Amino acid sequence: MSVVFLNGQFLPKEDAKISPDDRGFLLADGVYEVTPFYEGVPFALDRHLERLEGGLAFMRISYSVDLIAAMHHKLIAENGLTDAPTALVYLQITRGAAPRTHYFPKDPVEPTVYAFAKAWDRPTPERWDQGFSVATVPDRRWSRVDIKTIGLLPNAMAFQDALEAGADDALLIRDGVAIEGAHMNFWGVFDGTVVTHPRSNHILPGITRGVILELAAEHGIPCVERAIQVEELASAEELFFTGTTGEVRPCVKVDGAPVGDGGVGPLTRRLAELFRAKIEETKSAAVATGL
Numbered sequence: 132m133s134v135v136f137l138n139g140q141f142l143p144k145e146d147a148k149i150s151p152d153d154r155g156f157l158l159a160d161g162v163y164e165v166t167p168f169y170e171g172v173p174f175a176l177d178r179h180l181e182r183l184e185g186g187l188a189f190m191r192i193s194y195s196v197d198l199i200a201a202m203h204h205k206l207i208a209e210n211g212l213t214d215a216p217t218a219l220v221y222l223q224i225t226r227g228a229a230p231r232t233h234y235f236p237k238d239p240v241e242p243t244v245y246a247f248a249k250a251w252d253r254p255t256p257e258r259w260d261q262g263f264s265v266a267t268v269p270d271r272r273w274s275r276v277d278i279k280t281i282g283l284l285p286n287a288m289a290f291q292d293a294l295e296a297g298a299d300d301a302l303l304i305r306d307g308v309a310i311e312g313a314h315m316n317f318w319g320v321f322d323g324t325v326v327t328h329p330r331s332n333h334i335l336p337g338i339t340r341g342v343i344l345e346l347a348a349e350h351g352i353p354c355v356e357r358a359i360q361v362e363e364l365a366s367a368e369e370l371f372f373t374g375t376t377g378e379v380r381p382c383v384k385v386d387g388a389p390v391g392d393g394g395v396g397p398l399t400r401r402l403a404e405l406f407r408a409k410i411e412e413t414k415s416a417a418v419a420t421g422l
């Protein structure tokens with residue numbers, strides 16, 4: 132039985148009831164976060180909460196994130212996921228339920244706060260070693276995708292279009308630039324340098340992306356933040372994606388054409404190893420401090 136959190140209560144999922152007037156349902160008027168847990172230990176939860184606070188401020192939804200960390204831990208425990216190798220908490224905050232208007236409700240309304248926890252699986256090492264394919268799809272999203280809103284229709288359609296084109300995932304193209312994936316940030320390796328799109332209103336500032344940038348700097352891996360043009364993809368030595376639940380995911384084929392020699396490249400492997408090591412370090416630190 133799945134236990135979820137709704138508006139201050141932990142309850143069985145079957146008992147969680149949300150009003151059909153909820154502005155999340157009617158207008159996609161809300162924000163969300165997905166935070167990974169490894170054997171009950173959150174990874175970069177503080178950064179996820181900081182991004183969430185930024186999103187709430189942008190949306191002008193007044194809600195304190197103070198109790199969210201404790202709620203996440205309790206959800207993981209209540210769902211028996213403390214020992215799960217890989218789990219996550221999905222959290223969504225909408226403006227709340229009110230008669231439908233395009234403008235914000237005139238009378239104060241309580242935000243709707245909903246969260247669930249679940250396990251997820253890493254690809255097997257054999258599957259990861261094969262790498263993943265992508266299809267390029269136009270980026271049809273709005274111009275503030277740096278805010279993690281629940282309005283994911285263009286992402287969902289892009290992913291579906293990519294699947295129907297026979298690929299594993301989508302690569303979004305905006306004005307000739309390979310911007311990011313439908314649910315992950317995008318990276319390339321050119322002349323031995325790791326490249327990813329700079330922070331802007333056209334990409335989500337991924338938490339995994341931030342950690343990878345730090346790891347590259349710490350370990351002397353050459354790395355720059357600049358736009359990757361679509362024409363450059365054919366000459367990329369390596370391509371990969373990063374994100375919560377995707378971690379570091381090698382991309383070996385774009386629109387049917389192999390990337391580099393068609394295998395998973397050395398810098399992708401190195402960054403994936405460093406990222407796994409960072410997770411292990413976080414777990415050990417949590418055990419040592421009893422948190």
Ligand code: PDD
Nearest residue numbers: 165313314315316335337338339374375
């Ligand atoms: N997706 N870009 C987009 C468009 C995303 O939706 C995500 C995350 C990322 C990676 O961000 P992070 O490293 O913070 O997970 C980049 C989440 C996991 C989702 O929608 O389920």
